Amino acid sequence: MSQGYAVTAEFYDLLQAVEHRRLTGRLLDRWLGAPEVGVLDVGAGTGLDVMVLARRCPVVVHAVEPAAAMRAVLLSRLAEHPDPAARIRVHARPVQELGLRGVADFGWCLNTMAGLPAADRAAALAALADALVPGGRLVVQRPPTEAADSRRDLPSWPVGGDLYSGEVTTERVGPRAVRWRFDYRVSRDGALVRTAAEAFDGHLATAAEFDAELAAAGFTADATDDPDIVVARRC
Ligand SMILES: C[S@@+](CC[C@H](N)C(=O)[O-])C[C@H]1O[C@@H](n2cnc3c(N)ncnc32)[C@H](O)[C@@H]1O
Structure with missing residues (x-):
């Protein structure tokens, strides 16, 4: 952990x-x-x-x-x-x-x-x-209870002229299991500066x-x- x-x-x-x-x-x-x-x-x-x-x-x-x-x-x-x-x-x-x-x-x-x-x-x-x-x-x-495959944007936030943004992708990986992948982006003047990502396992009930x-x-x-x-x- x-x-x-x-x-x-x-x-x-x-x-x-x-x-x-x-x-x-x-x-x-x-x-x-x-x-x-x-x-x-x-x-x-x-x-x-x-x-x-x-x-x-x-x-x-x-x-x-x-x-x-x-x-x-x-x-x-x-x-x-x-x-x-x-x-x-x-x-x-x-x-x-x-x-x-x-x-x-x-x-x-x-x-x-x-x-x-x-x-x-x-x-x-x-x-x-x-x-x-x-x-x-x-x-x-x-x-x-349920999770369908989907994708949504996170709200973006300006910091010192850079734009921090991201998206969450939900993927069903088993009958009771889901994976949420978070993709993060930092961009400046419309150009990508860097990216980062992390995935989390979830459990339905x-x-x-x-x-x-x-x-x-x-x-x-x-x-x-x-x-x-x-x-x-x-x-
Ligand atoms: C998605 S974040 C939510 C944080 C906060 N509750 C919120 O709503 O903004 C989930 C948090 O739960 C913590 N967490 C995960 N497993 C846990 C556990 N077994 N006991 C306590 N906290 C746990 C994670 O480290 C993480 O910080």
């Missing part, structure tokens, strides 16, 4: 932050509530959400991020903002190995479960159940399968939201 996101970390915020923040702002307004124990951000990535969570909640925010490249961006973000960074604790390991008990009453996990095969998802949900107090809320994006996995881990699914969001309660 330490090599994962080694290419993507450089481009993630430039090409994905605007869309991501639009989504998370809406979801947090609706589902965050007022955590009093602690908050978990699982698959915290470059930390786009940890600062928002820490500013909104006067509790410790546990950021779980195993990929060194993504964590480097996250920690740079924290270095710029000692307050509220003092309340953000970074866990440099996969959620399956988190080993925390009863530290949070709100858990947040976006754009991460789709990368885990079923056994790892089960272990991840069990670790989340351990880390949440009874009655705690989990907002989790479940894996997609139906809504019913994911609900069953939640139940097995000790959660009750209470509500849904878009895109593929499940809001669950720790029993």
Whole structure:
């Protein structure tokens, strides 16, 4: 995992932050509530959400991020903002190995479960159940049910006269398996300066399968939201 996101970390915020923040702002307004124990951000990535969570909640925010490249961006973000960074604790390991008990009453996990095969998802949900107090809320994006071969552009972003852009290609590679390839480009005056690419394996699951996995881990699914969001309660 330490090599994962080694290419993507450089481009993630430039090409994905605007869309991501639009989504998370809406979801947090609706589902965050007022955590009093602690908050978990699982698959915290470059930390786009940890600062928002820490500013909104006067509790410790546990950021779980195993990929060194993504964590480097996250920690740079924290270095710029000692307050509220003092309340953000970074866990440099996969959620399956988190080993925390009863530290949070709100858990947040976006754009991460789709990368885990079923056994790892089960272990991840069990670790989340351990880390949440009874009655705690989990907002989790479940894996997609389906994935057709497709291609889409990422939003582009100008930096110093250069244009950073990219595209995602989705390829079905098995009955329950998908590969997402991210191609990144930097161009100047219409000419290509450099390219980079990284591919990620994904695992499909139906809504019913994911609900069953939640139940097995000790959660009750209470509500849904878009895109593929499940809001669950720790029993
Ligand atoms: C696509 S990024 C999403 C980051 C952030 N949640 C967002 O929505 O912008 C997925 C993140 O999950 C992390 N991740 C992958 N496997 C994980 C695991 N088993 N436990 C915790 N995080 C994991 C990756 O390193 C990556 O930073």
